[in-house]
Amino acid sequence: MTFPATQTAGGASVPGQTPGPSGQNPGDDLIELLFFAYRDFVGDPDRILAQYGFGRAHHRVLHFVDRYPGLTIAELLDILRITKQSLNRVLKDLIEQDYIVQKTGTSDRRQRLLFCTDRGTALAGDLIRVQTHRVRRALADPAAESPDGNPDGGAISAQNFLLAMIEPEERAAVRRLMARRARSAA
Amino acid sequence: MTFPATQTAGGASVPGQTPGPSGQNPGDDLIELLFFAYRDFVGDPDRILAQYGFGRAHHRVLHFVDRYPGLTIAELLDILRITKQSLNRVLKDLIEQDYIVQKTGTSDRRQRLLFCTDRGTALAGDLIRVQTHRVRRALADPAAESPDGNPDGGAISAQNFLLAMIEPEERAAVRRLMARRARSAA
DNA sequence: TCGTTTATGTCAGTGTTGTTGACATATTTC
């Protein structure tokens, strides 16, 4: 990110804005931090997945099957909140390429229980590793050098966590951007 | 969500798993909580946006333009991390339908500074309202009745926040799912 | 002033991931 953190045309607002840009609320920052944190959070795995010709959808399936061996299709659908058609497309890839295997359920033979193969476990491990690294770094972060005397008691930790989840080189830019809003709200 | 939280075929693992499902690490829960929290976090706006024929991409643009009036195209691209072609597709919609206006930059007339119109501010306000509501509720949540004697000092708050960001009716199911993993790791 | 760089816009094609609707099969349940 490389914001000039300057610039404003005519007025900071356009023609007739009744309430101005949607007011300042406690927790508003968290909305944007969640966006930035999630953006970088999925960015790490994306790079690995690309090397395998997989996408985020594959990742999600592989992740949950790896973490919860024996998951059924229905459970997976409920977790991911997608249609079975969407799931099947990526699941088929993972099965054909030997990352996941299906086993017929024992108690209910209609069910297909999902398990990772060694390959699947290995890839899932690589993926979780980069995400765990980011999370751990965020948790260990020295309170993310909170530059403001944050008043809302309780938000701080979540806020710092999300900020620390952002790619280090980007944090300053995010802080600068959000400070920009704080100023114009004055 | 409606997990049986039961069931296991043959063994909880498949043929030969060297390290078993990618081990148990502090912060691992946060990875999944982030997924669930984000899933529900974007779910609220999605319902509103659908009524306008807009999608998430429109939301993100509208949001940042609303919060940071006068944003340039380049800045927006840097925030969203998408290509100008992707941005232009949704931005065009928002401009044509009078949610956003462009103004030629004063210092640099090549730039197009973006501002919300009244309509834009109104819609952005509606969208931010539902998200702020969820965030505030999460912050106010009585520590999200943490059911485990969480040992990692620091993770707790972030973990409870993310859990509290999940749709209330789903939280139990998520807890149940994650407990399932904790068990099998024993 | 002129050539280059920068900021933006646009056309065209493509890939991933989501959707709906319809239909098929095997298994369980009443």
Add this chain to the structure above:
DNA sequence: GAAATATGTCAACAACACTGACATAAACGA
């Protein structure tokens, strides 16, 4: 044996991302 359930599959489509190529206007540097 009929109905419900779990899963699979075909086909069409939409949202949103990408690449590559090219165009224009304005700013900038020599």
